[in-house]
Amino acid sequence: MGDGAVRAGGPVRTRFAPSPTGEVHIGNVVAVLISASIARKHGGQFFIRLEDTDRSRYQEGAEGLIYNALSWLGIEWDEGPDKGGPYGPYRQSERLDRYRAYTEQLLASGAAYRCWCTPERLDQMRKEQQARKVPPRYDRLCLGKSEAERRALPGFTDRYTVRVLMPTEGQFTFTDAIRGDITFDYATQQDHILVRSDGFPVYHLAAMVDDHDMRTTHIVRGEEWISTTPVHYQVFKAFGWDVPAIAHSPLLLNTDRTKISKRKHPWAKVEWFMEQGFLPEAVVNYLGNLVAFVPDPENPDPSIARELFGLEEIAKHIDLANIGPSGKIIDIPRLEWLNGQYIRRLSLREFSRRVAPFMRDVAGLDQGILSKALPLEQERLKRLSEAPEVLGFFFRDEQYDPKILIPKGLDGQKALEILQASRDAIEDLATEGPSWTAEAIKDALWPLAEALGVKTGQLFGAGTVRAAVTCRLVGPPLFETMEALGVDTVRRRLDAAIERLSLVESAR
RNA sequence: GCCCCCAUCGUCUAGAGGCCUAGGACGCCACCCUUUCAAGGUGGAGAUCAGGGGUUCGAAUCCCCUUGGGGGCACCA
Numbered sequence: 318m319g320d321g322a323v324r325a326g327g328p329v330r331t332r333f334a335p336s337p338t339g340e341v342h343i344g345n346v347v348a349v350l351i352s353a354s355i356a357r358k359h360g361g362q363f364f365i366r367l368e369d370t371d372r373s374r375y376q377e378g379a380e381g382l383i384y385n386a387l388s389w390l391g392i393e394w395d396e397g398p399d400k401g402g403p404y405g406p407y408r409q410s411e412r413l414d415r416y417r418a419y420t421e422q423l424l425a426s427g428a429a430y431r432c433w434c435t436p437e438r439l440d441q442m443r444k445e446q447q448a449r450k451v452p453p454r455y456d457r458l459c460l461g462k463s464e465a466e467r468r469a470l471p472g473f474t475d476r477y478t479v480r481v482l483m484p485t486e487g488q489f490t491f492t493d494a495i496r497g498d499i500t501f502d503y504a505t506q507q508d509h510i511l512v513r514s515d516g517f518p519v520y521h522l523a524a525m526v527d528d529h530d531m532r533t534t535h536i537v538r539g540e541e542w543i544s545t546t547p548v549h550y551q552v553f554k555a556f557g558w559d560v561p562a563i564a565h566s567p568l569l570l571n572t573d574r575t576k577i578s579k580r581k582h583p584w585a586k587v588e589w590f591m592e593q594g595f596l597p598e599a600v601v602n603y604l605g606n607l608v609a610f611v612p613d614p615e616n617p618d619p620s621i622a623r624e625l626f627g628l629e630e631i632a633k634h635i636d637l638a639n640i641g642p643s644g645k646i647i648d649i650p651r652l653e654w655l656n657g658q659y660i661r662r663l664s665l666r667e668f669s670r671r672v673a674p675f676m677r678d679v680a681g682l683d684q685g686i687l688s689k690a691l692p693l694e695q696e697r698l699k700r701l702s703e704a705p706e707v708l709g710f711f712f713r714d715e716q717y718d719p720k721i722l723i724p725k726g727l728d729g730q731k732a733l734e735i736l737q738a739s740r741d742a743i744e745d746l747a748t749e750g751p752s753w754t755a756e757a758i759k760d761a762l763w764p765l766a767e768a769l770g771v772k773t774g775q776l777f778g779a780g781t782v783r784a785a786v787t788c789r790l791v792g793p794p795l796f797e798t799m800e801a802l803g804v805d806t807v808r809r810r811l812d813a814a815i816e817r818l819s820l821v822e823s824a825r
Numbered sequence: 826g827c828c829c830c831c832a833u834c835g836u837c838u839a840g841a842g843g844c845c846u847a848g849g850a851c852g853c854c855a856c857c858c859u860u861u862c863a864a865g866g867u868g869g870a871g872a873u874c875a876g877g878g879g880u881u882c883g884a885a886u887c888c889c890c891u892u893g894g895g896g897g898c899a900c901c902a
Contacts, residue, residue: 336902371901436900443899450826453898478900496830505828505898513900520902544829544897565830572836574894606837606850613849620839620848641831641838644895648836651851661864697863724861759860766860777860784861791862 320355320494320535320562320637329361331535333387333394334524336368337379340586341386342579343647344539344569350601350631351566351608351640352537353392357632361534365397366527367408370517386587390597391628404531409523416518419526419556420479420511428555429511431477432459438472454507455480479512481521481551489547494535494564494637501547509548521545525552528561535562535637540644564637567607568644577647584647594675594701596663599656601627607645609635625658653699661696668695672704679705681712689801693793707792711802714810715788719817724780727771729822733815735781738765740811747804755796762796785814 320329331352335345356363365383369375384399396402406412423429432455439455446453459467460482467473483506490500511522518526528536543565553560569577579585590600602625605611609631613623623630663671669691676682690711698704709715723732739762746752746761762782766773777783779790786799786807799807 334902338902368902374901432900439900447826447898452827476900493830499829501828507898510900515900517900519900524902539896540830541896542902546829567831568895570895576895603837610839612839616849618839618848622838622849624850639841643831646836648851651837654851657864694863699863763860773860775860779861782860787861789861793862795860 320359327532327534329356329359329534330364330532331356331361331537332364332366332528332531332533333383334366334368334527334538335383336371336374337376337383338374339376339379340382340579340588342577342585343587343590344577344585346386346390346587346600347569347604347607348537348539348566349387349390349392350604351564351635351637352535353394354609354628354632354635355535355537355637357628358635362395363393364402364404364531365394365399365407366531367398367410368520368524369408369410370413370519370523372410372517382588389587389591390601409518409527412523412527413517415530416512416523416526417516420518420522423481423511423555424479426555427482429479429481430460430508431464432480432508432510433464433467433473433475433477434459435472435474452505452507454505457508460508474514476514478510478514480508481511481548481555483508483548483551489550491546491550491560491563493543494562495567495640496565496642499543499546501544503547506547509545511552521548522552525549526556529553529556529558533561535564537564537566540565540568540642562637564640565642567640567642570644570646572646574644574646584649592702594672594698594703595652595656596659596671596701598627598659599652601631602655602659603652605631608640610639625655657699660698660701663695665692665695672701675701675704676708679709679712683712686711686801686803690793690798693797693801697793710787710789710792711798714813717784717788719814719821721779721784721790722781722814722818724775724778727775727780729818731769731771732781733818733822735765735769735771735776736785736811736815736818738769739776739782739785740808740815743804743807743811747808753800753804755794755800758799759796782811785811 333345333349333352335341353363365387367380380398387394394400396404396407398407401407420429424431442456443453458470464475464477484503487503488500489503489506490498493499509521510519512518546563550560571577571582577585583589605626605628611623611626611630611634612619613621660668669688672691676687687708690708694704694707697707722736723729742761742765746757762776763773766776769776775781777795783792783795784790786795786802788810792798
């Protein structure tokens with residue numbers, strides 16, 4: 318219910334029809350999520366079709382990026398160029414003969430006509446219309462003329478295009494499955510080009526023909542398509558076909574409410590989210606929040622939302638009529654929060670597997686240390702990409718200002734005293750034998766607080782031992798960290814700290 | 826300029842005429858827990874439902890206008 322008019326009989330069929338021009342825009346993922354979820358909700362099919370009729374924009378490898386993005390997100394497709402299906406081929410470049418036949422049909426019925434105008438003439442016409450502040454539209458110079466008749470007039474080329482004949486009067490209304498009725502005056506519409514002069518169809522023809530042939534029941538696409546919907550309906554009408562339900566999904570916006578563009582904004586690409594160490598679960602959950610409301614099953618109050626959910630819940634609760642049509646500002650802090658939630662829920666094994674790609678270039682990486690360090694950092698990460706920076710000190714000594722060795726409320730001399738006492742305790746522990754465990758380290762260091770008359774916070778918090786051992790002020794729990802680092806590194810770093818701090822102190 | 830879409834806390838969202846002195850989440854603030862940082866727990870600030878008119882006994886919810894934001898105006902999708 319609420320998902321628009323579904324054609325009688327036949328399964329619900331939705332699709333993702335991207336143009337293979339590069340990376341996948343995150344805004345497309347919203348439409349994909351809606352499409353795939355609607356199909357799943359109704360037990361139908363979701364398929365991929367490549368809109369590759371513009372050879373000049375085609376990019377090698379883009380097809381793989383599309384499959385990769387969907388796979389990463391965990392969205393499965395039933396049919397596509399890669400796996401075939403009953404309505405293939407699923408690449409428009411392989412369907413050219415069909416478009417040709419359909420074009421002939423349109424030409425024969427008079428629903429479309431040839432246009433021999435040069436691009437220059439069209440360009441000039443547009444400029445004049447803009448200057449006169451009237452809606453730019455084709456003046457129909459070629460309508461009803463034979464090639465010979467048209468040739469006699471200026472701005473002629475024999476490489477013709479094909480235009481759809483639009484009504485010129487009255488209004489056009491269609492029901493958007495998300496937004497409701499949308500109305501246009503035909504007077505503001507123009508005869509769009511359906512077939513380019515190189516014989517290739519444009520989206521307006523190819524996509525509609527394919528959606529009919531492939532039995533698409535719901536066309537879900539971005540808001541930027543609203544204004545060309547009258548053309549698309551006209552194409553369906555010209556063939557006498559039923560029109561699928563059409564839904565225009567909300568746009569994703571930057572913080573300043575402008576449209577996210579692949580050129581200017583790195584986060585426009587799905588690939589950016591991968592590189593930044595966002596889990597696909599978090600991305601799906603975040604975007605899912607924009608297209609479906611999932612109530613908390615634990616809570617009797619239906620207005621309380623469930624925060625963590627996946628594809629299954631989205632499919633269960635999605636309803637086109639209830640999708641908010643307004644543009645959505647992308648809220649990275651919320652995504653990060655979700656990401657943290659999912660990172661913490663990963664098994665250690667899975668967590669290790671997922672951070673591994675981010676750790677590749679870490680200098681001095683040691684698998685033994687890493688396996689001990691990872692569990693300490695898992696609950697602290699918002700993005701997997703933070704791992705190399707946050708774990709860096711485990712694998713190499715880092716430069717730091719000796720001032721960080723002095724904790725709040727104490728002076729350099731006291732800090733030196735603490736470090737020396739800790740160093741001695743560590744030495745004792747090391748000579749005792751094979752007891753280098755967090756527990757043993759704690760037992761050895763803990764009594765020092767009382768003995769030295771300082772708080773445990775001053776001893777193990779920001780400063781002294783922590784700073785010496787990790788070269789930083791913040792990090793995971795100290796004793797576990799020391800265990801992971803190993804006794805040699807701890808000794809070496811304590812020695813270095815003592816030496817440096819003494820130098821500073823004696824210089825005063 | 827023309828056409829179209831949109832409008833509830835900073836952000837996402839619940840709300841389909843009375844249950845709303847508007848609920849939740851992120852973020853923010855405070856406190857608790859605590860060896861730092863997180864995580865977790867508790868509490869708080871934060872929205873005269875963009876503004877103005879209607880309709881109605883009653884409007885965040887319906888209608889109109891204004892304002893603001895966005896999208897489109899290609900032989901790209």
